[in-house]
Amino acid sequence: MQHTDWTYEDFRAFSMLFAANTDGYITADEEKIIAPTLPPDRYEVVKQRFLECSDAEALDVILECKEKYCATDADKDKVLADMRAIYEAHQGFEHIERGVHHIFERLFK
Numbered sequence: 001m002q003h004t005d006w007t008y009e010d011f012r013a014f015s016m017l018f019a020a021n022t023d024g025y026i027t028a029d030e031e032k033i034i035a036p037t038l039p040p041d042r043y044e045v046v047k048q049r050f051l052e053c054s055d056a057e058a059l060d061v062i063l064e065c066k067e068k069y070c071a072t073d074a075d076k077d078k079v080l081a082d083m084r085a086i087y088e089a090h091q092g093f094e095h096i097e098r099g100v101h102h103i104f105e106r107l108f109k
Helices: 008-023 028-037 040-052 055-069 073-087 095-108
Strands: none
Touching: 008 028, 008 040, 008 055, 008 073, 008 095, 028 040, 028 073, 055 073, 055 095, 073 095
């Protein structure tokens, strides 16, 4: 599945996976939040696509998709809120996560 065929939910899960991986790994707590956003088989496909990407490639995917799935301020705010929920899922909002979130706030506005 290429990201050009994605739904908003696919994009949302991919963005959340990116947020979860900010510190280099995806925790079980983070995955408990992300996985239910899609049917299990769809989640596995999106997760596999994410795992196949380098950080730069994953960021490119998000930036390419944001125009399609974040057309309004409400859409952008929702994705940013979902990402923030992931950052806070395991040990709070750590310094590196705050920095990455700030970058996304600027990219999405």
